Amino acid sequence: MTVSLTLSGITAHYGTTKVLEDLSLHVAEGELVSLLGASGCGKTTTLRLVAGFLRPTAGSIHLGDRDLTRLPAHARDIGLVFQNYALFPHLSIRDNVAFGLKQRGIGSAARAKQANEMLERVGLNALADRTPDALSGGQKQRVALARALVIDPPLLMFDEPLSNLDAKLRVEMRVEIRRLQRDNGRTALYVTHDQEEAFSISDRVAIMNAGRILQLDVPEVLYSKPANAFVANFVGFENIISLRAVGEVDDCLTAEMAGGAILKLPKERYEQPGQEFLFATRPDGLLVNRLGDGIPARLGLRTYLGRAYQYRCETAAGEIIANGPLSDPLEPGTDAFLIPQHDQCAVLPVES
Amino acid sequence: MLTRPHPVLIGFACLVFFFLLAPLVIIIGASVSDTSFLTFPPQGLTLHWYENIFEVSAFKRTMVTSFILAVTGTSLSLIVGIPAAYALNRYRVQLPSFLSTVFVLPILVPEIVLGFSLMKTVTTAMGFPIFVSLVIGHALLVLPYCVRVVSAALSSFDFSIEEAAVSLGCPRWKAFFIIVLPNVRAGVIAAFILALITSINDVSISLFLTGPGISTLPIQLLAHMEQFFDPTIASVSVLLMLVTVGVMAVVELTLGLTFLTK
Numbered sequence A: 001m002t003v004s005l006t007l008s009g010i011t012a013h014y015g016t017t018k019v020l021e022d023l024s025l026h027v028a029e030g031e032l033v034s035l036l037g038a039s040g041c042g043k044t045t046t047l048r049l050v051a052g053f054l055r056p057t058a059g060s061i062h063l064g065d066r067d068l069t070r071l072p073a074h075a076r077d078i079g080l081v082f083q084n085y086a087l088f089p090h091l092s093i094r095d096n097v098a099f100g101l102k103q104r105g106i107g108s109a110a111r112a113k114q115a116n117e118m119l120e121r122v123g124l125n126a127l128a129d130r131t132p133d134a135l136s137g138g139q140k141q142r143v144a145l146a147r148a149l150v151i152d153p154p155l156l157m158f159d160e161p162l163s164n165l166d167a168k169l170r171v172e173m174r175v176e177i178r179r180l181q182r183d184n185g186r187t188a189l190y191v192t193h194d195q196e197e198a199f200s201i202s203d204r205v206a207i208m209n210a211g212r213i214l215q216l217d218v219p220e221v222l223y224s225k226p227a228n229a230f231v232a233n234f235v236g237f238e239n240i241i242s243l244r245a246v247g248e249v250d251d252c253l254t255a256e257m258a259g260g261a262i263l264k265l266p267k268e269r270y271e272q273p274g275q276e277f278l279f280a281t282r283p284d285g286l287l288v289n290r291l292g293d294g295i296p297a298r299l300g301l302r303t304y305l306g307r308a309y310q311y312r313c314e315t316a317a318g319e320i321i322a323n324g325p326l327s328d329p330l331e332p333g334t335d336a337f338l339i340p341q342h343d344q345c346a347v348l349p350v351e352s
Numbered sequence B: 001m002l003t004r005p006h007p008v009l010i011g012f013a014c015l016v017f018f019f020l021l022a023p024l025v026i027i028i029g030a031s032v033s034d035t036s037f038l039t040f041p042p043q044g045l046t047l048h049w050y051e052n053i054f055e056v057s058a059f060k061r062t063m064v065t066s067f068i069l070a071v072t073g074t075s076l077s078l079i080v081g082i083p084a085a086y087a088l089n090r091y092r093v094q095l096p097s098f099l100s101t102v103f104v105l106p107i108l109v110p111e112i113v114l115g116f117s118l119m120k121t122v123t124t125a126m127g128f129p130i131f132v133s134l135v136i137g138h139a140l141l142v143l144p145y146c147v148r149v150v151s152a153a154l155s156s157f158d159f160s161i162e163e164a165a166v167s168l169g170c171p172r173w174k175a176f177f178i179i180v181l182p183n184v185r186a187g188v189i190a191a192f193i194l195a196l197i198t199s200i201n202d203v204s205i206s207l208f209l210t211g212p213g214i215s216t217l218p219i220q221l222l223a224h225m226e227q228f229f230d231p232t233i234a235s236v237s238v239l240l241m242l243v244t245v246g247v248m249a250v251v252e253l254t255l256g257l258t259f260l261t262k
Helices: A043-051 A093-103 A108-121 A137-149 A167-183 A195-201 A219-224 A229-234 B007-031 B048-055 B057-090 B098-102 B111-125 B130-155 B160-167 B172-183 B185-201 B204-209 B217-227 B232-254
Strands: A005-014 A017-027 A032-036 A058-063 A078-081 A155-159 A187-192 A204-209 A212-217 A239-249 A252-257 A262-266 A276-281 A286-289 A295-304 A309-315 A318-324 A335-340 A345-349
Touching (some): A032 A043, A032 A195, A043 A155, A043 A187, A093 A137, A137 A167, A239 A262, A239 A318, A286 A309, A295 A318, A309 A335, B048 B232, B111 B204, B185 B217
Parallel strands (some): A032 A204
Antiparallel strands (some): A005 A017, A005 A058, A239 A252, A276 A345, A286 A335
């Protein structure tokens, strides 16, 4: 059974501190949505509200047509995977996986059979009689995954499940999580602070800050068309330059930046968000060149990235980070031009 | 490579061990002395004073009282102390920090003061029977040990394990019994033993709370010493020592002594 998850107008407090404000979120049937943000942004709070460990001060939570808002945590029927695995140290791996079945009053023979099948699916049936302390981090997380899946929950939730694993295992495990979630067509909510992880595993990603969702979209859109300066910065647009529209030339908008330099922005890529707007670029979105039609800059500190050189550049609009080709290393103090590479740039409205 | 310790250090260590062990040796010696007064080195050899423990009815009676009192008081203290330790750890962030200090107060307040004020409130003002007063007094006396030792076990307990159980359909009260308690079992046993020994050895609280007809073994020892000053006191002390050593041996064999000192 697949169902959708709907959070409507959720506000939550810790004591008198407001941690979530009027948050609404819809996760469609079988969809995996990630909540992405730095610590303290409210992503874990949101997950704990859905799990029932916290109560919202306002708003409602629905799983399908079931209202979860006032339901105690143990009655919510949600498979939860924790950052630190949270396996029961005093139970065998098989009993860990069978725990949820036991709570549902399933007989011991049926329990053991289902637990064994699930352990087989995560490739751990050989370890069924061990206790959790005999397992590696990756194996523990597989057991946690099996334990959450075996109760056949309509919703799966993950709280930074890969943070305690090393880099190689993280990539392996996220593929496995995605595979198991897809195979079962399960609706899932995934919390992480790792952008690459969120983008690679999710159907859609919600970028959160200060208790609000700033943008919720498919990773491709978040990556290329951030909706505001915070999201832009979060997905790697390190330079944000204020521009003022001055007119149109050919198929380009023209805009003036501080210091008087004029930038040409192809209309086919950008929609002008107003008279005053922001121009966001990744370091790769500005190519450092000795000559050309771009932002005049004086080069500062140069660092080697392997695929390019990166320069801290002084411009009339402040410090800008830009990359230059390996074939032409330039010395600090050189005057150069920063030429926009429009597939790595975006325009944003000025924040009120 | 290990260097040889300095001779002065060795000498100092020997002195420490001497003062730790000498009183025990003296008591054991005095308890087998064939004299009607306490003396060391023992003169003659007899087990008469050990027989005497079981012949003097006051010793038998108070031994039973002490044991029942220790078990009841400690159990009561754990019933209060385990939930308190749980709450102090589970809600550490939300609870005011002075709360954890409240539960150690019985250790911080001089025992004489505690005994006297207990007598004033529990016995005099509230008029409880003597044994009930003793149970309350001893429960209070050992509460700090219970709360601290169980707290120490809970401080390394990961409460997300409890949340995992709840998310899998286990109500919270049940998760406490089948998930939390089994994982702090060692701490609870350690607390029980420490509290039991503290309660059996207590003098100052019992001194104020015992009354006509009911006494504890240490109080009876004091009374006996005032009257007779014979080696029975030494033999009872040796017996108490043996019981303690026996309990410790059981702990060491089953759980390892390290978690009593953790």
